[in-house]
Amino acid sequence: MKRMKRIFLWIILVGLMVNTSAQESFPINGIRDIRAGLYAFTNATIVQNDKSKIENASLLIKQGKILAVGANIVIPKEAIIINCAGKFIYPSFIDPYTDYGVGATKRAAAGYNYSAPAQLISNKPGAFNWNQAIKPEINAAEMFSIDDATAANYRSNGFGTVFTHVKDGIARGTGAVVSLATENNHQAILKSKAAAVYSFEKGSSTQSYPSSLMGSISLLRQTYLDAKWYQSKPLTEGINLSLEAWNNNQNIPQIFVTDDKWNTVRADRLGDEFGVQYIIKGGDNGYQRIEEMVKTKASYILSVDFPIAMDLEDPNDARFVSLADLKHWEMAPTNLAAFEKANINFSISSADMKESKSFLSNIKKAIQYGLSENKALEALTKTPATQLGVYDQVGSLEVGKLANFIITTEPLFSSTSKIIENWVQGNKYEINTAEWKSLAGKYKLSIKNGTVNNEYNLEVKKDLSASIIGTDTLMAKLSINESMVKISFPNKKGKGAEQIRLGGTLLGNDWSGIGSDALGNKTTWTASLVAPLTNVETKKTNDTLKALAKITYPFVGFGNEVIPGQETILIKNATVWTSDKEGILKNTDVLVKNGKIAKLGQNLNEPNAKIIDGTGKHLSAGIIDEHSHIAALSINEGGQSVTSEVRIADNLNPEDINIYRQLSGGVTSSHILHGSANTIGGQTQLIKLRWGANDQDLKFAGADPFIKFALGENVKRTTSNNNNRFPDTRMGVEEVLNDAFDRALDYQKTLKENPNARKDLELEALVEILNKKRFITCHSYVQPEITYMLRIGDKYGFTVNTLTHILEGYKVADKIKKHGASVSTFSDWFMYKTEVQDATGYNAAIMQKVGLNVCINSDDAEMARRLNQEAAKTVTYGGVTEEEALKMVTINPAKALHVADKVGSIKIGKDADLVLWSDNPLSIYAKSLYTIVDGTIYFDRERDASLHQTVATEKARLVQKMLGDKKAGGPTRTASPSYQTILACGDHDHEDGIATIYESQKD
């Protein structure tokens, strides 16, 4: 058996020898210098992969590849032997996400600038895609050149191989797997076009579109369709090198870069639409929604970039750091462990790290926070190699693979372990060569001054801190540079001590040199090892883990550890505002069961129901906000005048605190609209305010799809001095609409004639409008534009469903009535821009009296909390009855949104979306006590008080912990306030304080 193995090895050896010269096609300037590159690393503990560890083994490499590995292998005579006794050998790591050697990422000079002219088409030369952020043609291998300094940095962290690509754009093209050897570019590239990379960030593209997350998603979606269509070689397209490359890239691994758990979900969902399973470069917060991460079925690339503690000494600074940020600081190191526990496959990247020094220590931290050592090793070696299709070359120490390995002082993940050398493709790179020999130990130090010989006991610790042990322990300064050494220590303790200084060389454990004593006399000295220091590794107990913050849903203050569930609820003896035929019922009971309104009447009984006493209180249907911009990550795609392809649903944000705040104001459903940056905005999303649900579960199931249109000042970009985007007048706006629907008609016809015609998502949405399958909510102000919008509906055969804002609706209420549109307005805002000069508080009342279906909306995250009061203003201005006024925020918007069969009134069989008010719901003195959605109590004013206490207590604990970290000398950074981002139409001023950032249509 042994003989067989030996013969086998020789065969390999001979085979390799034939095939060993570097870069055959290149001429040599000088005399050729071919070397065997044969090394044997003996007596090591070799960890071949996460499963196999061989003690006292040898590794034989030749010409950059592994020739043999094992306990009993024959070492050829010409091999250079490196004795690794006591040392450990691991496959070197693979970083699956870098831009090594392809140039630093170019960033856009500035973000989208509202005041600058729009750039509507790519300005890249060549027959490439219309959109500059789609560049699948980029091939990292064509741009790659070895970058010594960066490679050295990666190698110092144990990497031997990286995946590199140009980190720029939405479709970023293909990346290459390259080794970190620095011989030549050609051999460093192990695999070109190893994977194609995508993201939601348009990077350096200066083009206006897309300017939003949902725009990026839509662009990707359209590009998938275009590329498929391009396979039919359409004459109308000509040559499109980008689409060609896109198609060619489809059969290699697809990596999608995300920075956050919800973006991860979004990316995966996009992949599902087109039958693509992405490998996902995830953010650092997947642990907050691990179930959603599991559901993607993706393999992940995760970073170990954990947040650094903030300096919170000043309570004013601490006040502005959110609980969510504090908790994330504490819990981020559990991210990898959470993925492992959930059985999700992942690799580890050093990406995103500001301090590459902390890479290994952060992995050790992750292990301390529950990640297993085996998983860590697998995630650094085998998994990335497998993800990138290079496991046949790297990722473990097996015969025939590249000689990429690290030699460490101790088991890799022990706290004091150090990498001594990192070998890449058979080339040695020194990392901590001084560690070959541990210098730690007790030394006898003799210093001779002529005939006088003073002896000292020198103790050197692992971290090379040193001291002289005697009656007094004197701290010594020791510094070692390769084989040179410097030592200095005081001659006595306390004041008046003089320094004894020594300098010299190391030869193994024998040190020697010359020096100067306390009086400045010249000396000679020697030091020799008496006894090595024994390694006492104390296992840290994981008490820290027990005290960690809890995951809440959502992961912000006022989130719940358990998402509230449906209950059977009996509300007794309330004044019930039905918003239905029954009007206002006194002393009435309402039973809620299985999420629906089950019974309505007097003296109802239900065993096991939660009883809520409604005596003296008022019950209304949940408030429905027809015009809202909460719970989304982007609202406006202003890159073009027609963007009917973008979808708010693509970027819902279920963690927006305003969901909870609005529940406290009795809101149960919100229609999340695209903003008013352009004439034909995006597809809207009706949601229910299910606090804690994920983005999919926020959606109002079974609701008709809507789309936002806008007219007037915002879409003609009145406040921009440099508008070059058509239209610039209301005349132009009208023609944009005509043109869009004309195009939609043509498109419909083309598709009928040729089912293989190009699918255009922009026009699909418009065709849906023509076919009454999608409905318009149209932002409009002044009477001419209102009128022409109605006429466009008439012309193309559809009803404009809702006119929103509609501050001059009262002027053409008769026309609106005849057309059949609903109207949705503010109660009393006026004067803030030219098109609202004729706005009046009486608008809603007039339109209601003419017989329109009138809704009062918020368009404002704050005001939505008081929509009942806004409705009450129609009583103030125009004398609408109280019952009708409340309908303007309940059943009327339900009708406008086509969900009146499900919500909007208190009727048996409808969804139990209810609000119990402390007072008449139209009174300013009314507070919501309970807000119920689908029979689930999402807001309870008493529970809110205790939640607030929980937030305060937890925050105080975390601030103390951060302060403790700072005291203990841990790294800190300046406190960054956790600003709240509020998205808005940009239609009027919002005044929401010092820690709020508004992003309006002007972005």
Added chain:
Amino acid sequence: MQKKYTTLLLLSFVSFCKLANAQETIYPAAAQNGATIITHATIHIGNGTVLNDAAVLFENGKIKQVGNNITAPAGANSIDATGKQVYPGLILPISSLGLKEINSGVRGSNDFQEIGDNNASIRTIVSYNTDSKVIDVLRANGVLLAHIAPMGELIEGRSSVVQLDAWNYEDAAYKEDIGLFINMPSFMTRRGGRGYIRAQATDPVKEGLAKMETIKKFFTEAKAYLQEKTHVSNNLKFEAVRGLFDGKQKLFIRANEVKQMLVAIDLGKTFGFNIVLVGAVESLQIASILNENKIPVILDNQHALPTTEDDDIDQLYKLPAQLKKAGVLFAINDANDQSKQRNISFNAGTAATYGLDKEEALSAITLNTAKILGIDDITGSIEIGKDANIIISAGDILDMRGNQITNAFIQGRSINLDNKQKQLYERYKYKYKIK
């Protein structure tokens, strides 16, 4: 109840129709000549007292008597306010009314912010446009006085109080140049758009304090300059702040952050100025300091989102009640001065819902405001000797369900409550034949 309001409204509209007023023919009222008595009213004095079935008598612009047994002089105009509520006229504590017409998109209509970082000498009163279309709308909601403030980078300029029924700014001037405005630099790390913290080139605290140094230098030099009676050359900016040093002017400092407010208080102490904090969203954090130093605040907004994600959902709604408890003098405003200041009484109403007594909430938009502006000797409450700035409402003005102003008097003059919005209402009621 509801019917009653409607009837009242109809009645008032009928009378307006008769006058056939367009906005331009809504004339400022002539000076009160003689006496007016409002009887059988529930009178909210403004200082916390409520008188039931009471009367108020005012003559030649001044309040003569308030109480339960008042006899009017012969020939007095008498208004029966049975079932109605009588309040002092509301005062806007800070506004750019008359300076800002169309905020967005029409630069030419805006005169509230001058360029440069020291505009100590500019005066809002000279730019106050009595024909602004916003004014009449505010009056119809009971706002009768407004403190017109400038905005700017740092030292913003001087403010004046106006009454809202006038031909021109000289008529409108109620008390001129009562304060100097300073916009305190922010000491918070700012963040760029789209969720990224941008690396700040400079420390915001350092940068802010450097700006404060320029302010201190200005006042130091002004103080020295003002010691001397004559100068080779006048310095208008120094002259403009004379009132601060002799206590005739107040220093209004826009400050929301704790650090801003603390620095502002120190500025006041350094020069012995009477200061008022404007905005003061974080005032609860330093309530005891404000109480000790007797520093009042003007709250910019009741109807705003909580300051941080983790703050109580009703943090700002209940702020006035908490300040009251802590002994801080405050007035309630709405910083969104164009489209929302008509709702100032509802801002107060919200404060009442969240813990403030209703009469205290009323004080926060009347007497407290007058005190803070230094005009409580002549207005802010229905008390003998003060100007007859009075409103009559069909119901509780703090609540939308009650706020129906039927009569308003500025210095005893019965003012016209019509406005463009009501006229447009009439116009389209006519078109659609709505009754």
